[in-house]
Amino acid sequence: MTRARAGNIGSTANRGVDSPGFGTLDVPSAQSDMNKAASPSGLAAVVGRSLFPLTALVLLAGTFVWGPWVTLGATYVWWRLVGRIG
Amino acid sequence: MNMGTPAGRGSGKGLFAHSEDVHCVLFQVFLVAGFALAFTMWNVWDSVPALAEYGHAGRNAFAVAAAMLLGWSSGINVGVNFHNHSHRKVFNAAWMNRWFGRFWTVSGGWPAYYWEHSHVTVHHAHLLESVDWTLPKRKANGEWESIYVYALAHWPFRYVAHLWDDAVSGRYGAKFGRKMAVEFAWFVAIWMIPPFVLGFDPLAVALLWLLPQWLANVAVMAPGMYAQHAGCSVKTADEPFGHSNTFVNRFFNLTMFNIGYHIEHHDHPSVHWSELPRFHETMKARYIDAGARVLPIGYYRGGQLLCRGEWVSSQRDLFFVQHADYIRPSDVVEAPSAPARSAVDVPVRAS
Numbered sequence: 001m002t003r004a005r006a007g008n009i010g011s012t013a014n015r016g017v018d019s020p021g022f023g024t025l026d027v028p029s030a031q032s033d034m035n036k037a038a039s040p041s042g043l044a045a046v047v048g049r050s051l052f053p054l055t056a057l058v059l060l061a062g063t064f065v066w067g068p069w070v071t072l073g074a075t076y077v078w079w080r081l082v083g084r085i086g
Numbered sequence: 087m088n089m090g091t092p093a094g095r096g097s098g099k100g101l102f103a104h105s106e107d108v109h110c111v112l113f114q115v116f117l118v119a120g121f122a123l124a125f126t127m128w129n130v131w132d133s134v135p136a137l138a139e140y141g142h143a144g145r146n147a148f149a150v151a152a153a154m155l156l157g158w159s160s161g162i163n164v165g166v167n168f169h170n171h172s173h174r175k176v177f178n179a180a181w182m183n184r185w186f187g188r189f190w191t192v193s194g195g196w197p198a199y200y201w202e203h204s205h206v207t208v209h210h211a212h213l214l215e216s217v218d219w220t221l222p223k224r225k226a227n228g229e230w231e232s233i234y235v236y237a238l239a240h241w242p243f244r245y246v247a248h249l250w251d252d253a254v255s256g257r258y259g260a261k262f263g264r265k266m267a268v269e270f271a272w273f274v275a276i277w278m279i280p281p282f283v284l285g286f287d288p289l290a291v292a293l294l295w296l297l298p299q300w301l302a303n304v305a306v307m308a309p310g311m312y313a314q315h316a317g318c319s320v321k322t323a324d325e326p327f328g329h330s331n332t333f334v335n336r337f338f339n340l341t342m343f344n345i346g347y348h349i350e351h352h353d354h355p356s357v358h359w360s361e362l363p364r365f366h367e368t369m370k371a372r373y374i375d376a377g378a379r380v381l382p383i384g385y386y387r388g389g390q391l392l393c394r395g396e397w398v399s400s401q402r403d404l405f406f407v408q409h410a411d412y413i414r415p416s417d418v419v420e421a422p423s424a425p426a427r428s429a430v431d432v433p434v435r436a437s
Binding site (some may be wrong): 040046052056061063069071072078079083 | 112125342390
């Protein structure tokens with residue numbers, strides 16, 4: 001095996017090899033719908049990026065209201081739903 | 087957002103190296119809050135009327151739901167979120183990167199340093215080579231092993247064996263083994279906090295701490311890893327983009343820090359995760375010309391199809407259906423209805 005440099009948490013070492021010059025790439029100003037959807041801002045960004053832990057918090061806290069069996073059922077439905085759309 | 091500019095890459099001032107990295111930290115904060123909430127609810131279950139009325143059967147049902155939700159998020163937190171940090175640190179201060187990293191991966195069942203070594207030093211540096219032990223094993227005929235075997239055998243069993251071998255072999259230098267030992271000690275110290283909070287109740291620890299870690303690895307990270315490189319082959323001049331699959335599902339990339347742009351990520355791992363969609367746009371024409379595999383789905387759907395594909399081959403074929411916008415013109419003329427260009431377990435991509 002090729003000897004490789006070991007990583008070091010907190011250092012700048014060993015982040016992988018990148019092609020040089022990416023910083024000079026000319027990015028078209030017109031963005032696709034996909035790009036817009038993937039780059040939200042503000043509250044949408046917080047909810048979108050952290051959707052899964054936030055959903056966990058809502059479902060777990062909701063147990064006080066609707067009980068544990070509904071939480072378990074909703075978790076299963078959420079799991080299957082994401083399996084279809086994600 | 088500044089792509090490729092000094093400002094976009096972090097000026098060295100302020101807390102975060104990149105403004106979008108606040109979301110990486112928020113994810114971890116919300117996840118820790120979820121664990122804290124679940125532990126608290128378990129501990130007070132019998133003393134809160136709204137919970138106690140459901141008895142211990144209800145409490146255990148709650149714990150299973152919590153394990154699914156928190157294990158799922160922990161898998162994302164390590165395999166996607168810490169993953170991004172392992173390539174580009176989120177903080178400007180080295181000590182914050184080191185200590186936040188140590189706490190970051192524990193709920194996913196990993197010492198941060200071990201995961202970073204596995205991913206960056208082994209996987210990225212040797213992508214799809216025989217020494218890339220992070221990926222599924224190949225059978226004698228070159229096919230990948232079953233996704234079920236990979237998921238169940240890799241964590242923790244194979245990872246432990248390979249990491250031990252790397253630690254004692256000396257191939258990564260004399261200090262590597264000592265560093266592994268030190269980081270393992272920190273991992274154990276942090277890992278023991280939840281059992282302590284749960285009063286070392288065996289059932290609570292099993293359901294609310296061990297089960298989430300198992301699900302994070304077996305049900306989330308392993309299928310994702312499998313899908314990222316299913317049907318791929320070592321990078322060559324003829325097939326420069328054949329090493330990975332790119333997934334452009336909007337919901338998936340919005341909620342998963344753009345990890346779907348995987349060809350881009352392996353070729354340019356230092357590109358910030360938030361900039362991958364724009365980078366993808368710059369590469370789109372080249373990907374189409376080269377026949378790069380770009381799929382309209384995400385890892386969740388992809389993992390389902392690959393799992394079902396173990397029993398029904400048509401499900402596996404569905405995984406490889408190319409996104410309609412990325413079909414090479416020559417492929418349309420030659421085989422307009424052919425969805426897949428290679429099988430999941432065929433090491434060499436056929437064009």
